[in-house]
Amino acid sequence: MMVYLLEAGQVLLALGLAPGLVGLIRWMKARLQNRRGAPVWQPYRDLRKLFHKEVVLSENASWIFRAAPFVVFASTVAVSFLVPLLAVPLPLDGVGDLLVVVYLLLLGAFFLGLAGLDPGSAFGGMGSSREMTVAALAEPTLALAIFALALGAGSTNLGQIVGRTMADPLAAVSPGHLLAFAALFIVMLAETGRLPVDNPATHLELTMIHEAMVLEYSGRYLALIEWAAALKLLIFFTLLGNLFIPWGVATTPNPTALAIAVGTLLAKLGILAAVVALFETRVAKLRLFRVPELLSVSFVLALLAVTSSFLLR
């Protein structure tokens, strides 16, 4: 019973932290650009405001448009049940492995892509076309990163990957691991719509991807989508932080270990947020047709990761 409570608590923590993470990156970026920036808790205020606003629905939209936010939100929350945030092993670890995580996120993308087309605006169609392109091209890298991790751990299940790396700390600095980390980092930028693939700060520009796709959304629907997007970012950060550098994750559910786990998690998220913020102030957005080049770089990195794991076995 305790472990199930822990699992639920972990998901609530993720849901609670996610908007703050987005706020933190924004605030750091503003500071790096010599602006004061909105406070870290601004996204929470935005969500609250959106939840209390009226929804404006396009007259062309069908039920897909109204169902999509719920599917996107539910699938992202379902993923956060499978990701080891604080402790391993968790009772639901066997319900889904890393492949399930990737394909559940794809389920959300599928419905968002449809919802982008549904109101019949050219913006939405453009956004969903681009989003699906990027998602499709990121897929091989994700699969290879999973392959590399599974090679090391002998399992594709997240809890076991974390457990195995903790048992064998040297694995964390093996070339395969490091290359896979780099590959997954690039994919994270693409999948969560960060620079240089997509600009999360832009509005109503032809350069945007995600924002264009969800342009027709408002009110509580938009709130759900924004929250899910923030949660997706947190999930990718947690994967990068906990799968590759698992220390701090509690192996026994006692209060001290959990407190340490919360502390290390916050530290890892903070560091990754700082890296992303720094990165985003240093690079410009790529043209859409240069994005495949970036993704093929990540693909090659992932392939090298797997090959080096084979050679160094």
Place this chain on the structure above:
Amino acid sequence: MTIASWLLYATVGAYTLGALAALGLRGATGRVLGAVGAVTGSVATLALGAWCLGTDTRLAVTAPILPLTGLALRVDAVSAFFLVVVGVAAAAASVYGVAYSAHYEGRYSLRLLGVMFNVLLLSLAIQVVADNALTFLMTWEVMSLSAYFLVLTEHDQRETVRAANWYLVITHAGFAALVAAFLLLAAGDPTMSFTTMRSAVLAPGTRDAVFVLALIGFGAKAGIVPLHVWLPMAHPVAPSHVSALMSGVVIKMGVYGLLRVSLDLLGGGPAWWGGLVLGVGAGSALLGVLYALMEHDLKRLLAYHSIENIGIIFMGLGAGLMFQSYGLPALATLGFVAGLYHTLNHACFKGLLFLGAGSVLYATHTRNMEELGGLIKRMPRTAVCFLVGAAAISALPPLNGFASEWLLFQALVGGSTIPRAEVAVVMPVAVAMLALTSGLAVACFVKAFGITFLALPRSAEAARAREAPLAMQIGMGGLVLACVALGLAPFFVVPVLGSTLGGVGGLPFAPVAFSLGTSFRVAGAVGQMSPLLVALGLVLLVGLTLASLRGFADRRLRVGETWGCGRIGQTARMEYTATAFAEPLRRVFAELYRPTQHLSIDFHPASRYFVESIEYRSEIHPWFEQALYAPILVLLRAAARRVRRVQAGSLHLYLTYMTIALVVLLVVARWPR
């Protein structure tokens, strides 16, 4: 008489009566009675397969109908599984066909359609239980020809005739390869029975030759690249329930044949066999989906996806053969199970998608996606069915496509245990190709569903569309249920498939452990998952979200116009099109597609600033097919010109030819050895 043999006779009887009814009775009576025969027969087929799988029954029937060898039928576990595949898709397509074929009345021959449909189903059912080479090859040919006549239903269209010709030529080239393969396998045994083939000891070179010939012959039927060219031509022009059957079942006979010959009759082979199958599978999967992305004809798009999915199935078989040759039985079973599971799944979701496309075609009389749109409001049930099929083929959890692709991923990841590192390194490449394929499939089906069913109708036909008739809805609904059930219950399907393969080609009897509880574990797989719990979780979470919003969020809702940058009055002309949707990927893979574009602008004679009309044409050249087939066509034409000299029109000359041929044959036959 056992239940199994009753079911076998019921199958044969129902199809025969159905064919006779369609032949003899005119008008609606013939159409409906023919369909009743098809439905009864396919339900009996399904029941026979399920009964033999469920009760572990084996059945053998021999009748001295054919010369030399007799008609030998034998239902073993592999046949029983394929009977299920045939039965599921055939039952849905037959029910659907009752209503669908009605609109052919008075335009095309319903008699031909009804007869050939029953004959095709009968040949499919007999073929998978054939127990000697002659029975198998005969039914194979009957299947190919009846499918040819079905493709030719709308015979006054040039496109149809061309497609049917391509189909006929390639299928017969494949047939020739199959005859050669079986003659080599029989090794002089006049009964040509599968039992003696299993125990025959062949030289390694002969075995390799048999395998390659079988791969060509069955590959041509399955539509693997580069023998796929007929498939995107023939599937779209056939009546939609026939397309569903051809894509769902007929091309799967290639899978059945390859499995039967390479694993059962030959008992597996060297690693390169598996590597070759894996390679052509991966290539077909990727090329299939890439061409599908550029296709805006709904049924052609689906046909290209059949090439993709056959590729995925072949990847499973190839991985299985490879593991078997390295003595990894658990992984080999996993690979074959993944392939077979995907075979069944593809029969369900591709059948469903073709039936859905058929409903769209029935309602709008067009297959061109650029003229569709907004159908979700006019055909809501068809839209839901198509959506389920689209999500299933995109391998989205918790539907059935995901379950089998997950198994295949697990098998390929397990490939890292192959003892030779230089071979094992192939596996990550296969994983990457599979992942890219499924990513692109998602993009393609967002396009297919989004452009066809969402937003505003782009033509008057689409705006006038009506929901499909009830029988068509039932056909689609049945397959929707199958897709969901097969997706949620791999813990049930996988052990059954494992026991199907038990003992075949020396594979072990399914060492599969599973539990309904939290996780689902397969021997050989490195991961665990439970689609049932994922589905429950998703439903629960959606419910929770809805419930908590009810108490917390603002529930006001206002309906307004889509925001068009301040522009008022949105029309369908402002929507994104299928071409536009696929544009980014067309640019990314421009090397492959080699698109050509043509833009001509007519200016007003007075000023260049006023444009009178703009014409834009864009085409994608299948250069790869042209490069491959153009030389063959040239050679064939040259050969045909030479041969034509022989045909002089003189009866005396022909009689001379015959006499010479007879004498030569007699001399050869009586030649002392």
